[in-house]
Amino acid sequence: MSKNDKQRDDSRPSVELSELTLLSQDSDIAGSPRTRDQTARVQTEAKSQGKLIRERFFRHKGALAGITLLVLVFVLAFSSIGFAGIPGWWDKEYDVLADRFNEGRPTLTLWPFSLGEHPFGQDVLGRDYFALTMRGTQTSLIIAFIVGLVAMVIGTTVGAIAGYFRGWTEAFLMRITDVVITIPTLVIAAAVAGIVAKAGIVPFALFLGVVTWTGLARLVRGEFLSLREKEFVESAKSVGASSTRIIFRHILPNTVGVIIVSTTLAISGAILLETALSYLGLGVSAPDTSLGKAINDNRSALTVRPWLFLWPGAFIIGIALAVNFIGDGLRDAFDPKQTRVKQ
Amino acid sequence: MFYFIAKRTVISFFIMLAATTLMYFLTISSGDPFEDLGETSGPEKAATIAARTAAMNLDVAPIPRYFLWLQDVGHCLVPGGISCTLGQDRTGAAVLPQLENAMGSTLRLVVVATVLALVLGVVVGIVTAIRQYSTFDYSITFVSFLLFSLPLFWLSTLLKQYLAIDLNTWLDNPQFSYLTIALIGVVAGVIWAVVVGGDRRRRLVVFAVAAVATALGLYLLLVTGWFVTPGFGVIGMLVSAAGIAVLWTALLAGFRRRRVLNAALAAAGVSFAGYLVSIQLLNDPNWLVLVALVVVLAIICYVVAGLIGGPFRAQAARIGVVIAVSMSLLIVVDRLLQAYPTLSAKAGGRPIPTTGSQSANLEGTFWEINLDYALHLILPTIALTLISFATYTRYTRASQLDVMNQDYIRTARAKGLSERTVLVKHAFRNAMIPITTLMAFDFAGVLGGAVITEQVFGWNGMGKLFVDGINAVDPGPVMAFFLVVGTAAVLFNMLADIAYAFLDPRITLS
């Protein structure tokens, strides 16, 4: 054995110290690493499941950063220009034309920090781009969360019914899902957007939700299929619990993890979908604005006024990234098998 | 198998039928087909309206109109006899010829992007799983989350604006300062050190070797004018052949059996001889000749490697074929690169195009035309690949991690198998099983993404057909687009199931 090899091997435990995987813990082999002492320790500090999940979530650094970022964006977007008639702290409107100041360049400086007159600059028409971006962020957030919510409700319902009742109900519902899945999301969304985009943001978001639930339905159905064979469901059946009770009290609470995680993914997907539709000229239409529309309106400005293109882009990426990291954190939190501690 | 395909075909047919119904009615209710005429007036307008009404059957109620369209599609299913047009667009032109024009470029883009994303994603995913919780793993995790969160057209626009233009300018006069070369070397060194990992000393060594090798290689390429007249040359091909032989042997067999390595080297030698022989043959070939040559080379390598392999002939022969195919690919790349100077001159010194799927009216050899395709593909492919790459790495990583925790991996280790055998033979195939399902989903996604990329890069592909159709509320082109996309999605789903059954012997197709 060469000295080099020896060194490498000796360094292994210390490397693995930082790895902290619990993966082997659930192994069902007798004499698994979970010793009696450890079980006893876990038992003494009895924790509710909610608390365990919260703990695991907050140990996930990425998720923590994600949720901080998302909250910041939310607060910034809604407090700055106000919402639904309530005024915000920013004094400029997104739809007021004005003279262009210094060719509309951004006045934001980070050190010393100062917002200046137009922190994100002005667009070609002289509108304050900060206000416009905030307005777009509001729209994009609203759309994303409505889409996520609608997709969650429809997907969960369809998946739960198909997975629990099996038989013809399942065949029928899953064939419908297959039909919708055959059409790429962007394509069906583009067709739907043509119909409702002009009707306003909320109907637009509702309809987008109506076409993006399929992935969730499949996942929830899969969960239901496996959970309905579990002994605790049989146990509930054997004491005469009704289907409603079994679905809502026994199975659904155990699928919350999957549902929440895929809803976050649906939300980040919806932000990008809205952007893509706006790019194709099928998204939100004036006088409303969204981040996607803001970029699309200024895409020819990339060479001369890059900030018009980059600011809304940064917000889209920020939101989507935050939501994706939150989803990852939730996945870890809900699935103890994958639990790990990042250092 | 046959029964499975037949059953799936029938089910898929009905699913497609239902999906076309949905798409058709969504399309025709998405707006007013005469909206663009709003401002105009006079007899011209009336004539246009009349013409459109006739072409789009607007005088027929929506439901019978759908059946008229179905009838047009039906004509294409009946072999011979009745003409197949897939209906008409609003100007009265048949849709099929437009679709045929558009399909080639789009499918080229989608297939290349999918294959690239799959290969890169799977390789990176497996490495991140093996090196779980390393710096490399964390970096890739972050990068894939970032890619998940990027709006495709935003990325495409940036690529077009910055990458393409700057690269073109640089290619016009390919020079670097010594500082730049050194910096590139350092960056490459850091990347390699992070990828390879290990303790500090090992990382330092890897860093130093990679940095020096990269910088030196780059310097030599610049000095020899490689970026002006690229290609591998005879020496380069010889070295590459040996490298390929060693690499595939390391991956597929290990070096414990000398005879297998010898067989691989012999196959590489045969392939190199094939390269020398083919120099004249391949001046301006066509696809048929090319494929035939590859097949001939593969057969020769199979036989030669098998003979030298002796008792290990099965394994050696397989490696021989793999080497033959890899070398063929290398030869093709070499020839394409050789066509670069003349093509670059024809393109006016801006070789990386930012619009369109091919140069208009390009006259040239087989290699020039295909290099032209390839260069046009670069930017949109990068954009599409990056997005799917993120999905493939994440899924492969999860799947590989899952497999590595299985009991049979422990059994394999308990047998004393080398880590290479454990990974390549025992883990890889099992880890690929769930990826097949992902492939089917992702392909549909990439097709959707192609709509965006085509738009950004001004391609005249199916995406444009679709977007123009939607904007004009013209179901003809939209449905033609959907027929291709939907069929591809259904087909890929079926292929994924077959691949699944192929990888997992527990699954029988029925």
Place this chain on the structure above:
Amino acid sequence: MSSSTAVISDEQTPVHSGPILEVSGLGVEFNVDNEWVMAAENVSYEIRPGEILAIVGESGSGKSMSSLALLGLLPRNGRCSGSAKMQGNELIGAPQSTLRKIRGNDIAMIFQEPMTALNPVLTVGEQIREAIEQHTELSPADAKKRAIELLLMVEIPEAERRYDSYPHQFSGGQRQRAMIAIALANDPMLLIADEPTTALDVTVQAEVLDLLRTLNKRLNSAILLITHDMGVVADLADHVVVMEKGRIVEAAPTAQLFASPTQDYTKQLLGAVPHLGSKVGGVLSDVEVVDGRLQIHEEYAEEARRAQADHTASGVEPALQLVDVDIEYPGRFRQPAFKAVSGVSITINPGEVMGLVGESGSGKSTIARAVTGLIRTSGGSISINGTDITTLSARKLKPLRKRFAIVFQDPAASLNPRLSIGDSIGEPLLLHEKLGREELDKRVAGLLEDVQLPVAFRNRYPHELSGGQRQRVGIARALSLRPDLLVADEPTSALDVSVQAAVLELLQELQRERGFACLFVSHDLAVVELLASHIAVLNKGRLVEQGSTEQILKYPRDPYTRRLLAAAPVPDPQEQSKRREQRSIILAAGATE
């Protein structure tokens, strides 16, 4: 690893006549939540050529992990210290490249679950062959020949053809044989068998144990047997090491350990193991082999038949009566329906415990589910207190459900992880008696006391409880409505022996107190013997024999029952070796029958 200082020298060590393996001060730790948790410490033992050493312990005793550590196969978050010398060569802390030459060559392993321990996408033959090719210079063709020899050696029929089969095409026992073939591929000096028979049926277990014994004698390789089953130890081992919570409690030759254990834990462990035949006094005692033919005393058989007839027609209304029950699992398109149970008739009188015994696939759990209305029968009738439940609609069945209840096998899976213990126990009361909050709380508290759990447990969640505690909760839930019939589906087979003993005692006590009838489904004859007054034996969906416990255990008439009884190992080395002889005689006689 840290404390290890030894470095393997490259010189060939001379062949020792001493121990093959010397383990001293071995410790294993796992990093859990940034803390090192001890899994085993100060483990020392040695094994000589041809010897079989058993390490016995309950789950969490560290027996598996300390053995995995020998070959450097610990999970990624584990580390080990101490020393383990194989013929003088240090294993702990040796580089992977050295260990790789030892694994599968000098030391081979057999794992518990042959289904998951074999790679599902590679053929069995391939998996044996690669083990040979890894450590020898044989050509693939020769390695294949050797692999087929190995398959023949482990008694796989049609070895040539089965070489190309995948693991899922093998039965459980065959898979474990294939696993053994892999382990023996390079004639290892030491075979580590980690719970080699735990996942197998008793009859198959007996065959695999026989195989291990024969191979041990023939090849003279030592075996390190890791098991929780005292019967298996008694059957196979020469020496025993008892482990508890990561430490060695006692080590002794097998006969001595069973005859006079010195440590309390060992005594307790041995006391907790149900011993087949302890209640009725001897198993198969009236089966004799005369001239190679099996004989039983006809008068006993006659008496038994009469007793059974009396039992069935005793005049009382049976708590449970199955008459010619058929159960089918509907086939999918193009696949015929699978008949899980056919023509089963059983009668349980009020207050009686009936043991339903069978191996996996015998349909015993299917019957348990049909009796509780969870699956439909396709023929025959199931009457509970005289009411046929097979014809009732779900709505009509609901009020009847309080008359019967079921306890499931896996306490981890049978409690809803998102319901508190109190809610789980209270659910049947809530559904059937529509109690108010206060009344419900009182009843739940009473039930928790009945199963000897602290009342404070009602606010806990299943994952906070141990396996035995969870099963107590399962029992409390089942008994909450004071049912007349309790169906217990392998209620203790997922538990450690000492926990099993306590749960069985609790069940017995409650049954005596409340006098419910019980259908006790189990694969373990010794457990059934403890509890049941009557036994029914199932084989492949058919009832082969039923009668009083004494009759079934002492003079079974059906050859399958005899095989089953003969195969079950007892925790007593002397008795077990006699039983082994008896078994081979019965098998030989059975073959001629």
